[in-house]
Amino acid sequence: MSLAPLRASVDRLFDLTVCLRPFRAAGPRLTVERLGDVLVAHNYGHGGSGWSLSWGSSAIAVQNAMSASPSAVAVVGCGALGLTSALLAQRAGAKVTIYARELLPQTRSARATGSWTPDSRIALQSAAGPGFAAMWEQMARTSFKTYRNYLGLPGAPVEWLDRYVLSDVSRDDPTYRRQPSDPLGFAEYHDRISDITSKPELMPQGSTPFDAPFVYRSSSMMFNIADYGHTLLTDFLTAGGKIIQTEFHEPSDLTRLAEKVVINCPGYGARALWRDESIVPVRGQIGWLIPQPEVRYGLFYQDVSILPRRDGIVVQAVEGGDMKGYGNDNETPDREESERAVRTIANVYARFGGRSALHAGSET
Numbered sequence: 001m002s003l004a005p006l007r008a009s010v011d012r013l014f015d016l017t018v019c020l021r022p023f024r025a026a027g028p029r030l031t032v033e034r035l036g037d038v039l040v041a042h043n044y045g046h047g048g049s050g051w052s053l054s055w056g057s058s059a060i061a062v063q064n065a066m067s068a069s070p071s072a073v074a075v076v077g078c079g080a081l082g083l084t085s086a087l088l089a090q091r092a093g094a095k096v097t098i099y100a101r102e103l104l105p106q107t108r109s110a111r112a113t114g115s116w117t118p119d120s121r122i123a124l125q126s127a128a129g130p131g132f133a134a135m136w137e138q139m140a141r142t143s144f145k146t147y148r149n150y151l152g153l154p155g156a157p158v159e160w161l162d163r164y165v166l167s168d169v170s171r172d173d174p175t176y177r178r179q180p181s182d183p184l185g186f187a188e189y190h191d192r193i194s195d196i197t198s199k200p201e202l203m204p205q206g207s208t209p210f211d212a213p214f215v216y217r218s219s220s221m222m223f224n225i226a227d228y229g230h231t232l233l234t235d236f237l238t239a240g241g242k243i244i245q246t247e248f249h250e251p252s253d254l255t256r257l258a259e260k261v262v263i264n265c266p267g268y269g270a271r272a273l274w275r276d277e278s279i280v281p282v283r284g285q286i287g288w289l290i291p292q293p294e295v296r297y298g299l300f301y302q303d304v305s306i307l308p309r310r311d312g313i314v315v316q317a318v319e320g321g322d323m324k325g326y327g328n329d330n331e332t333p334d335r336e337e338s339e340r341a342v343r344t345i346a347n348v349y350a351r352f353g354g355r356s357a358l359h360a361g362s363e364t
């Protein structure tokens with residue numbers, strides 16, 4: 001099998017970006033609230049799953065908003081949730097205006113990885129209500145189906161990608177990708193959608209250029225956020241949507257809008273705007289390697305994840321699992337973290353197509 005090698009060298013790191021996942025232990029806030037004569041349908045707090053769940057979550061928020069049969073709807077926010085809410089509200093027949101402090105590509109959503117990760121840091125097992133798992137499944141399936149409409153388009157806003165996991169031990173071994181300690185108990189729901197998730201396949205020895213004892217391949221959907229975000233924004237404007245760049249300081253600011261129905265998608269911004277301290281920041285950093293259009297596969301090796309987006313190759317250090325970055329709201333990039341991750345991946349390509357073993361700590 002022929003796979004192009006990644007040019008994993010720190011001098012190809014052309015950008016570092018940091019973003020905060022808006023995590024809520026109980027899962028996203030999708031309730032409805034009245035502020036004077038304004039109906040507010042909340043749609044925020046999607047942790048590490050905001051892009052993946054966006055269509056399904058926004059479908060619920062739009063249904064809540066449209067229960068008042070408004071002819072005009074305001075959407076607060078222009079990230080993954082704001083844009084999908086705005087498009088769905090338009091499709092439901094409303095005239096829609098987005099009000100936001102930042103627009104894509106300045107929003108935090110633009111700094112996400114772009115993987116289909118619908119249960120990444122979405123809730124804590126202990127805090128999610130009894131109906132949440134079923135609602136999550138509905139959101140995941142609705143999103144998955146909607147993403148189908150963005151496949152095969154020019155610019156590849158959404159595409160399928162093979163991913164390889166390199167390991168020293170078999171998946172049957174209890175130490176396989178051992179989860180680091182998870183004292184909080186993050187909820188995991190992926191088994192509920194195993195019918196739409198590709199199963200990792202063990203590749204026969206020597207069938208790939210990777211020199212590792214065990215190589216697993218699976219396929220999953222990815223979002224080229226630069227193009228996909230642009231597509232969403234263009235679709236919204238083409239359908240007559242309006243955007244007003246503004247900042248709200250208090251929930252009561254919304255009562256001054258012309259629209260009497262608001263879909264509220266401020267992401268992590270809800271912590272300040274709604275004084276919602278149930279939102280916890282989970283810091284995540286991406287190192288960007290110069291794009292290589294010929295590299296069309298993802299890779300996971302020794303707690304480093306690689307995703308070849310069209311606008312750059314995403315390199316992420318993910319040691320520490322779901323707890324990595326938990327409670328950390330520092331959005332300053334840490335160059336050393338990304339350089340370390342690139343150097344780890346460089347070890348893979350030093351042996352690409354070669355024979356020596358990739359045993360951790362016993363490199364020859």
Ligand SMILES: Cc1cc2nc3c(=O)[nH]c(=O)nc-3n(C[C@H](O)[C@H](O)[C@H](O)COP(=O)(O)OP(=O)(O)OC[C@H]3O[C@@H](n4cnc5c(N)ncnc54)[C@H](O)[C@@H]3O)c2cc1C
Pocket residue numbers: 018019020021022043044045046047048049050051052053076077078079080081082099100101102103104107108109110111112113114115116117118246247248249265266267268269270273282283284285286
């Ligand atoms: C490193 C990293 C990688 C990730 N990777 C993935 C992934 O691969 N797949 C996935 O599904 N998810 C991923 N996520 C999670 C995902 O990015 C978030 O869940 C998602 O971006 C949240 O979107 P949002 O629209 O709620 O918020 P945002 O993108 O933050 O948008 C909020 C909007 O509200 C506006 N706003 C906020 N406050 C105010 C205010 N007071 N007044 C006016 N406007 C305001 C902002 O300007 C912005 O327009 C990742 C997150 C991180 C940090």
